Amino acid sequence: MAVKTAEQYYDSLRKMKPAAYILGEKVADITTHPLTRGQVAGVAQTFALAHDPEGRDLLVARSDLTGEEVSRFVRLYESIDDLLTKVRMLKFLSQRTGTCYMRCTGLDALNAVGVVTYDVDAKHGTGYRERFLEYLKYVQRNDLVVWSGVTDVKGDRSLRPSAQPDPDMYLRIVDRNNEGIIVRGAKAHQSGSLCANEGLILPSREMRESDSDYAVAFATPADAEGIVHVYGRGTLEARAIEGIDLGNVEFSKFCPMVIFDDVFVPWERVFMCGEYEFAGPMVRLFGSYHRHSHGGCKCGVGDVLIGAAAAIAEYNGVANVSHINSKLVDMIQIVQAMYGCCLAASIEARESDSGIYEVDSVLANTSKLFEGKEYHEVIRLLVDIAGGFVADLPSEKDLRNPEIGPLVEKYLKGTAGVSVEDRMRMFRLIEKLAFETRDIVSNIHGGGSPEAHRMTLLRDTDLEPRKRLAKRLAGIEDRERE
């Protein structure tokens, strides 16, 4: 059953019993709740399209571990081609969902843990890698959805983990025994936690010796005892609750805060436990992989943004107007830059000691920097092209109202040959694409904040050889040689 069907995925979710709270109420079935089902439907596409002829080439590959065909979402990056295919796969899926399908965090975390457990073992003689590979086989054989928990809630951001007044502001080990460890803390903005079977939890920053209890990585079922998922509110919820004016008619996104209220993890699921000097490398590698993921994913959404802009321009009667075309070019340039830099980050990848390939961090972060800043301008351009009805379009309920429906239909006409309903739907899609917080804030803060990407860019660019180039051309080296 290596690659599940969508229905099998839904079944697997229904069997789980997570402690899930939405707007102050405990929720039994997130596959049907109006505020969460759109995200589950998105994840289900990663299964459905794996059985579709076009999607299969991108989504399925043989695993060296099990010898079977598995989903690429649970497979290691064994070559440059794997990295290129990942970018294209994510683009393909985003084009079809227009939002998040949440499996890339797990994929990137599996690879980061794969690389770093090797390095920890090499230094400390631990046996993490073996444990991890066993775990990975389990995940591959059952085609599990893995969410990756990285971002701690952080408390006072000016203080290190061990210096916080409340020591639980970063997830930490509060107890160890023969069977395993007990962890406490909370991870914020966990897009997939309630659509996942498993969680793979990583440290969110570099750690010092005093932070050793915070240097912990492990896997856990998403419904383990003590885990509480609290839904985070987004914009446009009234639409999902009412089931009308949805914009994206099938798919949406939500992000819980996940609280670990003294959760037990058995030793065979623990992949780092106190080796503080590897916390930084693990999260940085996860970060590089995940910024690389964004390049594919958000470019797919970018194609939807460009398509929506082109479609609404046509509906409005302004297709081929010079300034509209100029704005489309601006949109395309940014989306292509993000995509191009991620392909390039794949090409310039290096094989790590573990055999897993690491993307070029500078190019992956460059791509993410465009997403964090210029992509917001892409969205502004979409709104600019679409016009004012993104702000305040009457509801489909008004269109259906017997008294004013005919007036609404009369006055919301665009160019001839386009139905008012289609035009309204396109405006609603644009509203969703431009104003759904869970998507837009992810452009900025997903995979780390823009400042983190900038610091990475500087740290991973070696300035010394570049200084030497300049000195040689200026004739400074010659003189020094004298």
Place this chain on the structure above:
Amino acid sequence: MAVKTAEQYYDSLRKMKPAAYILGEKVADITTHPLTRGQVAGVAQTFALAHDPEGRDLLVARSDLTGEEVSRFVRLYESIDDLLTKVRMLKFLSQRTGTCYMRCTGLDALNAVGVVTYDVDAKHGTGYRERFLEYLKYVQRNDLVVWSGVTDVKGDRSLRPSAQPDPDMYLRIVDRNNEGIIVRGAKAHQSGSLCANEGLILPSREMRESDSDYAVAFATPADAEGIVHVYGRGTLEARAIEGIDLGNVEFSKFCPMVIFDDVFVPWERVFMCGEYEFAGPMVRLFGSYHRHSHGGCKCGVGDVLIGAAAAIAEYNGVANVSHINSKLVDMIQIVQAMYGCCLAASIEARESDSGIYEVDSVLANTSKLFEGKEYHEVIRLLVDIAGGFVADLPSEKDLRNPEIGPLVEKYLKGTAGVSVEDRMRMFRLIEKLAFETRDIVSNIHGGGSPEAHRMTLLRDTDLEPRKRLAKRLAGIEDRERE
């Protein structure tokens, strides 16, 4: 009673009987409906603060027409100082509401009609100006809220008004008789129509002779027979309906589409009727005035954006971090550029033949161009500074839930000394400031689209003297003189 109190304003609204539809249902009282009351509260501030010592200096001035003190929102621009004060008044009010209070469209329309009726009379010997001044006295004496209806729904934007398949895509005169005219059409994005006593309706573009029936300006009670207001949906409605997680706890904005389904207007309220060559000047002048208004208004909101960014940085424990400061500088620069250019547009104003002052169009449009593009970056910077909880903060309902409330409170702590509730409220405010469609899209499309502002900038900048300067320096004129 020249300057009403807030309570008197509420009374005046309650006496009106507009045909108002919200999400497919007819609504009796918009002063209490959860989706509209926040906007009414904002308008009420223009009355309340006129009786406040600080606000009074900005909001109240003597009228030459009535000899009484009146609200500046119903008074003509009689000097450069009036224009400067207007910018400062709008900034002051926006700082206190963080959103729209909707009276500037009426103010700008009154002035535009004041100037152009003079010019029409001068050319055509009509008596529009006299009618208009009578109307203005009535407005001043009753301190009425006037909404200005400009933006037509436009249908196929590639076609002129008279060339549309449906002739009603721009508001037009469908009949004339001894008592007055009958008009039909619809105006979109009418932020204040349901909070106003009166509407002042203008053409939305330049017109040709074939479009004469579209060259019409008039005043009408907001609840005249045949007028239908249809509420336009925005983001974050679930919050207003539930009355929790509001962000801006008092104020909000909404924008109806206003349909004129054969509305009668008596002659004494008609200020343009077929003089098509003045439609362009009237709407362009309104545009200049209104872009000038935005400079004050959105700078006031800009101060709130800057304040919210500075406050949340403090709550998060990152006040005075170098990159945060750098982002605050970027925010300040744009907000100040918008403000500065509007003050300058006032200083460079010219007295029109009517005695009313016209702002400098180039500087007013320059200000608006920053709002249309760079202000979106200001908002991105706010989200960048605030961090990921703008995307997906749990609800106050979760905080109040007896089971998980203590956990939510524990894990949403920021820096010591700031209550979790305050921090959550600040995140909610930022969410509202950054993602309320009716505000954000107004930054881009309010007062015309960015392309309109660009075309105006080019048209109103005389390139010929600048070419001569360049030629003289290049030695070209000298040679030509030989």
Place this chain on the structure above:
Amino acid sequence: MAVKTAEQYYDSLRKMKPAAYILGEKVADITTHPLTRGQVAGVAQTFALAHDPEGRDLLVARSDLTGEEVSRFVRLYESIDDLLTKVRMLKFLSQRTGTCYMRCTGLDALNAVGVVTYDVDAKHGTGYRERFLEYLKYVQRNDLVVWSGVTDVKGDRSLRPSAQPDPDMYLRIVDRNNEGIIVRGAKAHQSGSLCANEGLILPSREMRESDSDYAVAFATPADAEGIVHVYGRGTLEARAIEGIDLGNVEFSKFCPMVIFDDVFVPWERVFMCGEYEFAGPMVRLFGSYHRHSHGGCKCGVGDVLIGAAAAIAEYNGVANVSHINSKLVDMIQIVQAMYGCCLAASIEARESDSGIYEVDSVLANTSKLFEGKEYHEVIRLLVDIAGGFVADLPSEKDLRNPEIGPLVEKYLKGTAGVSVEDRMRMFRLIEKLAFETRDIVSNIHGGGSPEAHRMTLLRDTDLEPRKRLAKRLAGIEDRERE
């Protein structure tokens, strides 16, 4: 003779005997040297145009000190109108020279010294202000050109003045006696030092007690013993030397480094001497004034840039092409923002205790920030519009060569009706406007570096009231009041 003629100015320069070095050689007469005469011609325009009907209104005003009409370049800012007129005067002059005429540094320094000597006297009971006013009368009566020396060479920029290995990296007092003081140091980038009669020297940064010897302000003749002016090289010097392909046929700019090699200054010309706590206020005020100057000056040049772009587009046959127009709009927007913010900085000026008006620092620095960054884009747009011949146009010598001249003339034709010589001259002007280092680097670093402007913007923007606005809207104040 309160306002000199250009010829009188030339005479005054010829009487001076500065120690001036250009490219390693001592130069006797900078009014005729090919590398310097263009700048002198620019300064001379400030005299010539004061006697021109259009220029006179801007350039001449009555002095309260002498009761006579004087040049505005040697007069205090006595009102908001003075500040507005200054901006317009500088714009007017820059439109006519297309480069620097260097008298604004002196003007701004005179005002800064005027304000701060008052404050120093108030605190320390010194008599600087009286001395200064006597000096100012002398300057006004003789209509002297004053250059202001601010920017020290700085040595190791990470070290304070008194911590430098060589104590002379900031200009300092090395001796004091009954007659006066002896100063040593060097000031870099002194655009006007060799075209000036007098120098007014200020500290370049804030000082601490340990830096007391560096807290010095004084006036000195530009050719005082011990002052050495060393010409700083720019681009395009070959043209000036050859006297062909000049671009700007009359005017140019250069900037010496001025070395003070133990220069004596009599007490009556000393305006600060050790009052270290006033060094910062003096240079910051100078900075605000000078950024305000740039807004007028560089907008005048901006009009030339826009005019040159429009002219070359016409010569190339691409006038009114859509993307060219769009680029012109981008150019206009930035130039107007700089201008608008400087007018606004004048409007928002405050009267200081000395009676001299201080511009609004935030708005003046906002203007300068556009100059420091976006103005470079204005120049790029000019090159973009003009096309490749800005890079590599053949010389007028080729046009004059009997063998290839006819071929050059044949192939450099643009649109019909424009002579090849005119087109070449316009390309040369654009080359000069876009690539003369002394102008372009001044856009970035003139009046302080962009980082200085940013720090000023942040320091002079009060964040506290803005935070309170945000808290009130978020409902935080209400709760706190409970």
Place this chain on the structure above:
Amino acid sequence: MAVKTAEQYYDSLRKMKPAAYILGEKVADITTHPLTRGQVAGVAQTFALAHDPEGRDLLVARSDLTGEEVSRFVRLYESIDDLLTKVRMLKFLSQRTGTCYMRCTGLDALNAVGVVTYDVDAKHGTGYRERFLEYLKYVQRNDLVVWSGVTDVKGDRSLRPSAQPDPDMYLRIVDRNNEGIIVRGAKAHQSGSLCANEGLILPSREMRESDSDYAVAFATPADAEGIVHVYGRGTLEARAIEGIDLGNVEFSKFCPMVIFDDVFVPWERVFMCGEYEFAGPMVRLFGSYHRHSHGGCKCGVGDVLIGAAAAIAEYNGVANVSHINSKLVDMIQIVQAMYGCCLAASIEARESDSGIYEVDSVLANTSKLFEGKEYHEVIRLLVDIAGGFVADLPSEKDLRNPEIGPLVEKYLKGTAGVSVEDRMRMFRLIEKLAFETRDIVSNIHGGGSPEAHRMTLLRDTDLEPRKRLAKRLAGIEDRERE
């Protein structure tokens, strides 16, 4: 001799007798003329480094045509790897010269002609490809430097070639006979024409039937009778003439206008002759290749810019200052985006019918758009970091002057341990990197103007599938299927 040495290249140039004019005078030897030798030295590096161990891997490869090892500058793109290697080769060379080495235009033109001659033959049954391959063998065997002539002088840019008042504004066939053709016209901005052995001339735009005589491609020796090279002036020529203050001590760039004054071309060197419908495809393909070249080349220079910025920051004592680091990040981001998009354009390349690989046009043009706009900001950032001495540094002659040399040396000190001479040289290099017109304008206009890149981006992006994606998500397709 398949890969020449630098000396052999110099010999080959010395044997040629081009008609070359510099500043109105005929010049005999451009290998020694002060204004041209720097460019020849740059080209010579493409030979010298081919014999260097590090360079050889990038610069040399086996040719399928001759079976010998040849320079990659005269070899076809036979695979994706060839395209990747080209980008890396150009980056490597630019890092070592800091400017142009001019052989990429020839390389790109050879490949474009290789592809299109195949297509022309396929349609018209002509024999161009065979001719061309013979020519290419000759070029490979003699390792010739080929300059590509594309950009016509254009006259009135609003008119097509055949509509110009003077028909020679685009190069054209003026006569045909049994031996060959006679061509007339002029090509502007020909960076390598005077350092090349051969010229490969292409049409510069798409042509219609009426422009058939302009649809011509051919090869010619650079010193063929009738060819006149006229040097185009740049900035900083005084330095080259004096041989001091050079900045880049070895390398520089210049660009002649090349006039074809009735030049005879034998048939075996003619590769297009009237097949007007292939003029557009040939120049567009050349354009894609050449924008791809820029991505490698200008990134190499970009590394020099970054290195110079980092070095001068160190020399000034501001290394590791926060805002300097932030500016370095901005520089790196743009340079990496250009590089990344060109690697990606290689990866997404497609094999043409001719077997030669065509780069992805959208990604190649995306890279070039960053060069055309944001790279100018990279240069501004370099100047911003470096400080004011980029404007006006005294000459090395002043440093050597016995009277003032010691003072200059005293006052131009930076941080301890860096010699004043080194600091001056670094400032000079920065001046050269930031203000050499032939380089800077090439960033904007090289490989076509920014508008050409934008139009290409739009034309080569298929909007239809993107519109379909948006419609499907909006639920529009579902409804249409009903």
